[in-house]
Amino acid sequence: MRGRGVVLMANSILNVGELDGAVAALIDASRAVGHRGGYLECAQHVEEAIGQEFDTSHCSATSQADAELARAEKSYDHLSLPVMDLVEEALKHDDWCKWLKTILDPP
Secondary structure, three states: OOOOHHHHHHHHHHOOHHHHHHHHHHHHHHHHHHHHHHHHHHHHHHHHHHOOOOOOOOOOOOOOHHHHHHHHHHHHHOOOOHHHHHHHHHHOOOOHHHHHHHHHOOO
């Protein structure tokens, strides 16, 4: 278990579907915020260069992008992974190594 235990534990945590979904939502939301910020900055430079207001209403990233990113961050920060509950329970026992092996590397 010493040689593979940490790897098995890390894989069990990193391969959880809930974590994949939360990370994907964070990536999408942060890209939208970055896209909108870059678009608005570019529009500002265009306005300064041509001396008139540039219509930014057709930007594909909405003004709700920041709120969506905040929701994604909150969801990620409060994510509960079932495998972690099992690991915590296993560590309460004297034979925790055996419990972890059963959880992370079932027969």
